[in-house]
Amino acid sequence: MKIAVDVMSGERAPDVLIAGALESLKETEADLILVGDKAIITDALTHYAYDINRVEVVHSKEVITMKESPTVAIKSKPDASVLVCARLVKNGVADGFVSPGNTGATFAAAFMNLGRLKGVSRPAILGTFPTKSNRYTAVLDAGANPECKPINLVQFAVMGSIYASKVWGIKDPKIAILSNGTEESKGTELTRKAYHILKKLPLNFIGYTEGRNIFDNSVDVAICDGFTGNILLKAVEGVGLTVYKILKNEIKKSIIFKGLSLLMMKVFNELKRKVDYAEYGGAPLLGLKGLCVVTHGNSTSKEIKNGIKVGVDFIKNNVNKKIIEELKKFGVSKLNWLHWERHHRV
């Protein structure tokens, strides 16, 4: 198995990213293709001891920055590292790619080059939230599709269930639709239609769930349109940071604790570890031919390593094959959607 890694994008390129990628060699069986400026990467590699048979370098002269418009950059920089990565997957040279770059550009590169899996109407981003007891909750779609139809939510549920079961090893993952209340009468026309279909499918569909429940382990995969998912994801980031800052200030103000600040750091770091995206890797895109994982723009070496591990687990467990099979088996692939609409009054 080969994973292409875009080591030129994001805020800490390339050294931190190269270090993280090499770290993954010890923890997964995947070989790596590091994509970016060949001279810089080759030079950086001389500082590490690693199995040279497992690492290739593919040259790319351009980089799409975090600030660029994805649509403009994708066109004006055809040789950007992220596009080279996507083409390596498209051409079968790599099995998947990981990028810590501009999220929009990464997904555009993946969409354009890889295309959709058979039967998938819209690929979606799987966002991950840490919960109280060291588990995760997936939120799907975390931003790829601002406007959705019932078929999209239904397919997100099927794909998310497969992901949680195959990659996270959860037996019968609990699937729910995010809504403004748990009663079946709540939600919007969109969520009610998806609800109606999901309760008929052989999934562990538990109905509606509320915003607060994505942190209490009552649900494994929360389904929503990408508009809601994106606002939610960013708000949660924002509030975590705000609580952290308030607490830090309070502690600074407290004279008794001033002297203990070093010890306090230990507690804070433990907290950060728990709420840290780096802990559980990046966000995969579900529904693509191939695999793309996007990690934070300011990814640490740990996040890159974990992003690669997510990719390896995804490929090793044949998630894509299972998605095609189940969409077909459940009768909710794009191809037989018309049948659903006719027979179930969606």
Added chain:
Amino acid sequence: MKIAVDVMSGERAPDVLIAGALESLKETEADLILVGDKAIITDALTHYAYDINRVEVVHSKEVITMKESPTVAIKSKPDASVLVCARLVKNGVADGFVSPGNTGATFAAAFMNLGRLKGVSRPAILGTFPTKSNRYTAVLDAGANPECKPINLVQFAVMGSIYASKVWGIKDPKIAILSNGTEESKGTELTRKAYHILKKLPLNFIGYTEGRNIFDNSVDVAICDGFTGNILLKAVEGVGLTVYKILKNEIKKSIIFKGLSLLMMKVFNELKRKVDYAEYGGAPLLGLKGLCVVTHGNSTSKEIKNGIKVGVDFIKNNVNKKIIEELKKFGVSKLNWLHWERHHRV
């Protein structure tokens, strides 16, 4: 000015609520009507020193509990305390009411009895988030209208701007639409239509804002449909609680800090104060003839007191009169919406 207070609803009724209500007498000019079981309230009142000329008691024999279905309870318990409160406002006996009860039932009681302000298409709930620097951000609608049309978002913006300016004293409040990115091309059909109209109105409309920005003071009023707002509000509650619990556990685990737990409580309490809903009162409903403020079901006396203060500021500053005037002046009242649709291709 008279405020009716539903002291029988919520999880801490009635003693804590009565204490909070009486506390408000010292901080506002409003007189109170305490609604609930007359014998119980009269007995509780004997334990306090207060100006008896400023407090009346109105009897109500029933209570709608937190677990009841709002629609069912409203019909089956016509004399429930929250309905008695709403009728006191409807009949002009009180100027507004505050309830810490079942949110759905409270709003249903208010909608049914008070009705909409002239020109208002849909009343909305104004949710409030604390930000880093001791300020607030309003999110409107926080849950009353799961499905919205452009006119609704536009009216929420006008009402929210008036509220932030009149009640919070913010000059030219910054108004934004919550979206999945800040570029004008982002959002959904709904948000883009509302965007198009809002940029033509004499408001300080700053465009789209993202989930994380509701905590950084870059926006004063964030506009969204009630589905998104409700999920957002509950997720933020959930994550705050989660971070708090993780931190508490980490500190418990740290032996060095075990002995310092009492001192640590001081820091924690300060944190809680900052993120606490009780600090800034409840959520008012904008767009009603009259006033309704709903506070948390587990409201403390402080939250009740602050809920009353929010209501007093609302009434004192003629928010409702201003809403009618501005909707008309801006040409976005329900009555001239057809004109907008025809002339601006909404």
